Amino acid sequence: MAQLRFRNLTLGYERHPAVHHLDGEVETGALVAIVGPNGAGKSTLFKGIVGALKPLAGAIERDGLDPRDIAYLPQVAEIDRSFPINAYDVVAMGLWRAKGAFGGIGGKDHQAIEAAIAAVGLTGFEQRPIGTLSGGQMQRLLFARLLLQDARVIVLDEPFTAIDAKTAADLLELVRKWHGERRTVLAALHDIDLVRANFPQALLLAREPVAWGATREVLTADNLAKARRMCEAFDEYAEACVVAAE
């Protein structure tokens, strides 16, 4: 069963495609790494999946899932770290889909929040203002919020960039756990060795899809070199694309 299906999908900005003619399916419960050079369209694809960006052409089918039921960790979260709010309340936001603007947070919810904070190793940091957390601790906090969101599809945009090895290993453990729970996980990553070791499937993207399938067949030296060549700068004066729409 396909959780996500891309049909001749083109996503972009001001008519310039950033993801061009992508076709394919993500199976329910799949663990997929999205790999590609900077500017390859990884973040754009994620924005499309969570409904933040409307396709220029083609479509994304989500198997009946509302885009807002997909948990999304953006690359650079727009978090205002100077805002006077503590770690506990940030994690509690993960309950939004269940609680909305008015729902009360009861005893069970407090246990769930504590459990999520414990799962990312931040017990004891609950009352800390978020401005006092380190980069790695902040990423752990965002993973705790993802845990609470309890989503069937989880999209992670470069989750392990700029954090230390121990934190990355701990968070990767959570990703493996999600995979074990048959959740669908997509992650944009740059560390090829990490992808080879942990992700069964990979999509190599360079605006156009270069290869998609089992990781060891996708991440060959030939494909990686091809991706680098294809990822040329965008052309302000490009002609209108003539590939026939379906």
Place this chain on the structure above:
Amino acid sequence: MFYAVFIAPFADFEFMRRALVGSLALALGAPPVGVFLMLRRMSLIGDAMAHAILPGAAIGFLLAGLSLFAMAGGGLIAGFLIALGAGLIARATQLKEDASLAAFFLVALALGVTIVSVKGSNVDLMHFLFGSVLAVDDPTLLLIVGISSLSLVILALIWRPLVLECVDPGFLRSVSRAGGPAHIAFLALVVLNLVGGFQALGTLLAVGVMILPAVISRFWARDITAMIGVAVASAAICGYAGLLVSFHANLPSGPTIILAAGALYAVSVVVGPVGGLLWLAWPRRHLEA
């Protein structure tokens, strides 16, 4: 002695009692809104919006004289139009929202002063610009109290999306569509409270009772809830102290209230436990961990 200085002015004079009630009501409604303005780095936008309500109130004055209803209604309409207009222009063009607001409010201020001057006297103009907190009558008092109450209720209703919209707007967008409506409701609160403050403090000082307490609170609390408590308390103290000083020293009361807030701000900058200058100048020994 204590009674004569601190209580007698309010016990003996009805206009002082009204002014005190008005100031306390303003102190409940406006500072929480100001705290959010400050945290969203919109302090100056509050200032701009305060100027923006002037031409609306002035047109109300032109049509109906010094009628509370016409002036408050005109101010509300103008405030909403400017808030929406500046937002739309910022979204549709290259101009940032603060720049487009700056353009709007300069024009609005000039237009308002012109309209008031056409029909009224310099006394009227002073009333528009700086208010007359000692002259609030019953309907005005009811308006101010009503606005403060409404403002607190709306703030409670939009609290969660509003906080989330400040901390992590991207996340809010990804789970809910409440962000946009919460933002608009918040702008409406800004306009509402400015119209309330306008009655007592005039268009130039109304924003003072909103922003100064908020800025003061930043030096005393690390948590949004505590900050709002500090802001409300300091606004109430400044309202009381300002009226008292203006009574004894025979100073104009609106500006004195804002000056009291200014004094409290100066004290907070120096001794405030959260980042006050005193702690920078004489740092205590660092901790073990």
